[in-house]
Amino acid sequence: xxxxxxxxxxxxxxxxxxxxxxxxxxxxxxxxxxxxxxxxxxxxxxxxxxxxxxxxxxxxxxxxxxxxxxxxxxxxxxxxxxxxxxxxxxxxxxxxxxxxxxxxxxxxxxxxxxxxxxxxxxxxxxxxxxxxxxxxxxxxxxxxxxxxxxxxxxxxxxxxxxxxxxxxxxxxxxxxxxxxxxxxxxxxxxxxxxxxxxxxxxxxxxxxxxxxxxxxxxxxxxxxxxxxxxxxxxxxxxxxxxxxxxxxxxxxxxxxxxxxxxxxxxxxxxxxxxxxxxxxxxxxxxxxxxxxxxxxxxxxxxxxxxxxxxxxxxxxxxxxxxxxxxxxxxxxxxxxxxxxxxxxxxxxxxxxxxxxxxxxxxxxxxxxxxxxxxxxxxxxxxxxxxxxxxxxxxxxxxxxxxxxxxxxxxxxxxxxxxxxxxxxxxxxxxxxxxxxxxxxxxxxxxxxxxxxxxxxxxxxxxxxxxxxxxxxxxxxxxxxxxxxxxxxxxxxxxxxxxxxxxxxxxxxxxxxxxxxxxxxxxxxxxxxxxxxxxxxxxxxxxxxxxxxxxxxxxxxxxxxxxxxxxxxxxxxxxxxxxxxxxxxxxxxxxxxxxxxxxxxxxxxxxxxxxxxxxxxxxxxxxxxxxxxxxxxxxxxxxxxxxxxxxxxxxxxxxxxxxxx
Numbered sequence: 001x002x003x004x005x006x007x008x009x010x011x012x013x014x015x016x017x018x019x020x021x022x023x024x025x026x027x028x029x030x031x032x033x034x035x036x037x038x039x040x041x042x043x044x045x046x047x048x049x050x051x052x053x054x055x056x057x058x059x060x061x062x063x064x065x066x067x068x069x070x071x072x073x074x075x076x077x078x079x080x081x082x083x084x085x086x087x088x089x090x091x092x093x094x095x096x097x098x099x100x101x102x103x104x105x106x107x108x109x110x111x112x113x114x115x116x117x118x119x120x121x122x123x124x125x126x127x128x129x130x131x132x133x134x135x136x137x138x139x140x141x142x143x144x145x146x147x148x149x150x151x152x153x154x155x156x157x158x159x160x161x162x163x164x165x166x167x168x169x170x171x172x173x174x175x176x177x178x179x180x181x182x183x184x185x186x187x188x189x190x191x192x193x194x195x196x197x198x199x200x201x202x203x204x205x206x207x208x209x210x211x212x213x214x215x216x217x218x219x220x221x222x223x224x225x226x227x228x229x230x231x232x233x234x235x236x237x238x239x240x241x242x243x244x245x246x247x248x249x250x251x252x253x254x255x256x257x258x259x260x261x262x263x264x265x266x267x268x269x270x271x272x273x274x275x276x277x278x279x280x281x282x283x284x285x286x287x288x289x290x291x292x293x294x295x296x297x298x299x300x301x302x303x304x305x306x307x308x309x310x311x312x313x314x315x316x317x318x319x320x321x322x323x324x325x326x327x328x329x330x331x332x333x334x335x336x337x338x339x340x341x342x343x344x345x346x347x348x349x350x351x352x353x354x355x356x357x358x359x360x361x362x363x364x365x366x367x368x369x370x371x372x373x374x375x376x377x378x379x380x381x382x383x384x385x386x387x388x389x390x391x392x393x394x395x396x397x398x399x400x401x402x403x404x405x406x407x408x409x410x411x412x413x414x415x416x417x418x419x420x421x422x423x424x425x426x427x428x429x430x431x432x433x434x435x436x437x438x439x440x441x442x443x444x445x446x447x448x449x450x451x452x453x454x455x456x457x458x459x460x461x462x463x464x465x466x467x468x469x470x471x472x473x474x475x476x477x478x479x480x481x482x483x484x485x486x487x488x489x490x491x492x493x494x495x496x497x498x499x500x501x502x503x504x505x506x507x508x509x510x511x512x513x514x515x516x517x518x519x520x521x522x523x524x525x526x527x528x529x530x531x532x533x534x535x536x537x538x539x540x541x542x543x544x545x546x547x548x549x550x551x552x553x554x555x556x557x558x559x560x561x562x563x564x565x566x567x568x569x570x571x572x573x574x575x576x577x578x579x580x581x582x583x584x585x586x587x588x589x590x591x592x593x594x595x596x597x598x599x600x601x602x603x604x605x606x607x608x609x610x611x612x613x614x615x616x617x618x619x620x621x622x623x624x625x626x627x628x629x630x631x632x633x634x635x636x637x638x639x640x641x642x643x644x645x646x647x648x649x650x651x652x653x654x655x656x657x658x659x660x
Contacts (some may be wrong), residue, residue, distance in 0.1 A: 002158055025178060096115070105571055126575045185244065185260050185311045194260060194311070196302025202270035202339060203261055203295050203318050204243070205325035206234070208278065208288040226286070227251060232278050239251030240272035240488045242266075246312050251288075253323075256313050257471035259301045264543040265494040267296050271450055272491040274333035275347075276484070282331075293325030298340040309622035324447060329401065333450040340448045345621055346496040349448040365396055376405075383412045399429035456497035461629050462619040468659035478507070478521055481528045485570070489534050493542050495622070498616055503656070505612035506605075507579075512653045515604070523605040526580025530609050533563030533581070557593045560585060580605035584613060589644040607647040611637070611654055630658055 006036040024328055041536055066153045140622075149654030186203045190193040200609030208230075231248065238245055238255055246254040257273070283292045303309045327336035340349060372389035375382060387408035393402035401425035410419050457463050457472065488501045506527030510520040535541060536561055541552050548556065563581045572578075583597060583606035589597030592610075618633035634655060 025221050037148070042200045060314065078593075088262075115614045145235060163321065175238055181343050186372045188260055194303065196300070198264065198298055199301050200266075200297065201299050201301065201313060201317065202257040202266045203299065203313060203321035204255045204270050205255065205294075205321045206255075206274075206290060206292045206294060206464060208286075209288055209330050211251040211288050214287060228283075229280075230286055233284060237280055238273055240484075241269045241276070241491060242488075243269070243273055244311070247310070252325075254312075254318075256301065259313065261539070263492065263539055264578060265342075265492060267294075268346060268494060268496065269488075269491045270294050270296075270341065271333060271335060271343045271347055272453075272487060272496070275450060275452065276487075278333060280332060289330030291325050291328050291330050292333045293321050293323070293328050293335075294333065294339050295321035295324055295336040296342065329449065335448050335450060337448075340438055340446075343450075344456055348451045348454055350444055350451065351448055365392060369396070380408075381412060385410050386412070387416075387419065390419075390426075394422065394426065399426040402426050413422050426488055453496060453521060456501050456620075459619075461627065462501065462616070463504070464630060464658055464660070468509055470657075470660070471504065471511070474511070475504050475507055475524070481525065486529060489532055491540055493531070493534055495531075495620065496618065499528045499531065501616040501620075502530060502609065502612045505657075506608050507610065507614060509608045509650060509653045510605075511658055513604075513608075513649070519605070522574050522576035523580050523608055525574065526584070526605055527579040527609045527612050529563065529567065529577070529615060530584050531559065531563070532566055533559035533561065535566070537560040557585075561592050576605050577602070579603040580609045582606070584609040586610065587645045587649050588641075591645070602647075607650050611646050611650045614640075615654065634658060 114422060141558065164572050175647075185194065186386060190387070211227075216227075230251075231253070232251060235245060241257070242261065243255040243257050244259055246256055255270075255273075257263065257270040263269060270295060274294060277292060295317050297315070297320070299313040299315035299317050301313045303314050304314070324334050324336060335343070335349075343349075369389065370387050372392065373387045376389065379385065386405045390402045390404075390406035390409060393399075393405065403423060405420055406423045406426060410416070410423055413419065457468060481499070481503060483499075486498070489500055490496045503524045504527075507520055507524035510523045515523070537556055541555055543546065544552070560582050564578045567578070567581070580603065581600055582594065584601045585593040586595065586597045586606055587610070588599060588602070590596055615633055615637060616629075618628050619630055621627045636652060637646060638655070640646055641648055
């Protein structure tokens with residue numbers, strides 16, 4: 001019923017028109033007292049006025065008038081009132097009934113209207129109360145929000161101050177840690193990742209000869225200033241080769257390689273650092289001589305101490321390095337057998353039997369030897385002093401150093417028979433004494449002096465004589481390449497000399513292809529520095545002997561872009577060099593990286609460096625295989641060239657150069 005009522009109310013206008021039409025038709029067609037029934041039309045008009053608007057009610061009234069007028073016109077006699085008393089009474093009765101019905105309807109509608117008005121007033125009052133309540137609640141919320149914002153602002157300001165204080169304190173603590181210990185160690189301590197463990201390390205000891213006498217003769221301020229300058233220079237070298245500077249002991253330095261970060265090539269890093277330290281010492285003209293001893297082996301590494309802790313190494317290898325440094329010659333790097341086994345492929349070494357002059361029992365002899373050596377520093381070609389130094393060293397049973405000076409004297413005076421005899425005696429003694437006894441060791445151990453880096457261009461299995469004769473002078477005239485920025489990368493990667501070979505071959509190939517002189521130099525530089533970006537690759541990936549995962553290979557691929565970025569930060573601006581580095585792993589068939597370029601779209605410098613780099617990789621020793629002969633390497637590269645991996649024109653130039 002309620003649904004019917006709602007439907008009628010919703011469609012009341014249509015119902016009103018329908019009922020009005022039906023009523024008019026019915027009244028005028030069936031009811032004889034039409035005049036009396038005219039009052040009926042008040043009812044629908046009133047209802048329409050209540051439920052509809054006044055416009056529709058007026059239109060409904062006009063409709064009723066039009067319909068009544070139409071029937072009055074058609075049947076006017078039906079609208080004439082009879083004068084009979086009965087008819088008059090009936091008319092009055094019908095009229096009165098409609099009047100009462102109209103009054104009742106108006107009353108009902110008025111009552112309903114009052115209820116609706118009352119309900120609306122109540123709703124308005126409730127709405128006003130709700131609005132007032134909402135206004136009050138909103139005001140309270142705004143006030144609370146403002147108070148909360150003030151509290152939050154105060155709390156935030158307090159927290160910010162606390163954070164700044166903590167950061168400031170943290171910076172001071174870190175600054176204190178970084179100034180007193182290796183930054184890597186300090187970082188690992190802060191991150192709680194530093195462990196005490198046994199690990200294979202390379203230990204270096206370095207100290208200065210004659211520093212004590214120097215410090216006694218000079219003012220204290222000058223001594224400290226010079227020593228700090230010396231330490232600053234040595235620190236830069238050591239840190240560039242990933243060393244952990246353990247401690248300073250007067251004028252001495254103790255450093256570990258392979259800790260706290262576990263670098264696999266730590267013997268190479270240690271020896272390379274030692275050579276560069278001696279080189280830097282000579283370049284800066286310090287008034288002392290430096291001795292460096294290196295040993296490799298297992299040691300305990302970790303934080304030592306209770307209240308005052310230090311990250312240091314303990315073990316036999318530490319004692320070994322210290323004792324080697326005590327007996328080695330100044331100006332060179334002396335290593336033990338274990339270190340030698342790791343580095344012999346990359347460095348020129350000579351076995352030595354060394355005796356410390358400071359431990360010669362006869363002070364007079366020691367003084368005379370020191371005087372001879374001092375003179376030779378100023379006059380290295382003084383034959384008489386060379387002879388005297390050689391004979392004196394033979395008298396104190398130091399045949400190795402004696403032979404060195406006697407050999408130099410013989411080269412200057414080959415006709416001296418006494419020199420020849422003494423030199424032969426030294427050689428015989430050295431054959432008998434191919435080892436040195438260190439304090440605390442029951443057996444005699446071989447030591448080796450490192451004189452420099454092997455020149456890979458002298459390896460005839462890699463660089464045939466023909467190409468070497470044709471290009472070595474031209475290559476050397478190009479000037480000094482920045483080896484100090486590439487050698488730390490090669491030492492970490494275990495590829496000492498790779499840059500020199502790639503630079504040399506890149507220049508030779510560019511020359512054979514008749515490229516402009518400037519391009520040849522730029523391409524050679526690009527080949528020399530093509531791997532400088534490998535500093536971004538984690539060392540455990542660089543030293544991996546097995547295959548790489550996809551994620552690890554993605555890390556390796558970053559080194560090309562990183563190389564260009566590093567060079568730009570250093571001030572390099574050569575675009576040809578940048579292109580040679582950035583795209584030197586692009587393949588001619590488009591299978592390379594970094595952009596997947598192919599064919600002639602790859603810059604010519606990058607195509608040349610790609611071939612030179614691959615050739616040197618094949619002809620160099622690796623932990624998982626021996627070096628290949630250049631003919632076999634050429635054969636393999638030729639097969640790859642047939643598959644369009646390498647530029648055929650570049651490969652043809654390389655083949656001609658190597659087969660001359």
